[in-house]
Amino acid sequence: MTKVVVLISGRGSNMEALLTAGLPVEFAAVISNKAEAKGLQIARELGIHTAVVEHKGYPSREAYDAKLAEVIDSHGADLVCLAGFMRILSEGFVQRYAGRMINVHPSLLPAFTGLDTHARALAAGVKLHGCTVHFVTPQLDAGPIIVQAAVPVLDGDSADSLGARVLDQEHRIYPLAVRWIAEGRIALTADGRTHLQGGSPQAAALISPQG
Numbered sequence: 001m002t003k004v005v006v007l008i009s010g011r012g013s014n015m016e017a018l019l020t021a022g023l024p025v026e027f028a029a030v031i032s033n034k035a036e037a038k039g040l041q042i043a044r045e046l047g048i049h050t051a052v053v054e055h056k057g058y059p060s061r062e063a064y065d066a067k068l069a070e071v072i073d074s075h076g077a078d079l080v081c082l083a084g085f086m087r088i089l090s091e092g093f094v095q096r097y098a099g100r101m102i103n104v105h106p107s108l109l110p111a112f113t114g115l116d117t118h119a120r121a122l123a124a125g126v127k128l129h130g131c132t133v134h135f136v137t138p139q140l141d142a143g144p145i146i147v148q149a150a151v152p153v154l155d156g157d158s159a160d161s162l163g164a165r166v167l168d169q170e171h172r173i174y175p176l177a178v179r180w181i182a183e184g185r186i187a188l189t190a191d192g193r194t195h196l197q198g199g200s201p202q203a204a205a206l207i208s209p210q211g
């Protein structure tokens with residue numbers, strides 16, 4: 001069975017969505033870079049092993065990432081899931097987990113990489129916004145896209161109301177992506193895209209506003 005390690009920094013709602021989705025994987029550990037991360041308590045209550053690897057005291061990003069990799073590897077991780085793990089990762093760390101580390105990001109990538117994605121989507125006036133699960137590559141918030149969900153931007157939306165609508169979809173698509181990987185259905189193509197084997201060719205158009 002695929003052994004999964006989840007990395008968090010805070011609330012852990014995506015982690016909880018993964019842990020409670022009934023996925024055909026073994027969650028070996030949840031690791032946080034912050035001892036106060038709320039998600040740690042949720043993981044413990046769900047009976048998952050937790051660890052804290054604080055970044056304070058390491059002389060460099062590489063030194064911290066080497067320690068983090070040591071802890072991840074001690075759990076025999078086949079797949080590393082970043083779930084609100086708010087750290088820039090060193091190139092060596094990303095290469096070490098190439099093809100077996102994924103992330104959820106609160107925008108329809110490649111739009112709105114980085115932070116404050118909901119406020120920036122509102123400011124840009126987009127009519128559709130959403131979220132993305134993708135393989136992690138050295139470039140920030142880039143890498144082969146596995147699945148995306150789009151939501152409408154509604155009149156009167158604040159960054160919070162829009163973000164809540166997006167987060168609901170993150171909680172749907174992140175478990176889907178992990179399931180597909182665990183089932184061996186995600187193929188990486190030579191040109192750096194992904195293909196879902198046995199996927200339905202159907203997808204509905206989402207038009208916003210409806211008029």
Ligand code: GAR
Pocket residue numbers: 008009010011012013014015039083084085104105106114115141167170
């Ligand atoms: C989520 O919205 C996730 O997409 C975002 O942080 C939030 C974590 O919430 N991640 C990024 O912005 C990564 N670039 P959570 O701790 O409740 O899952």
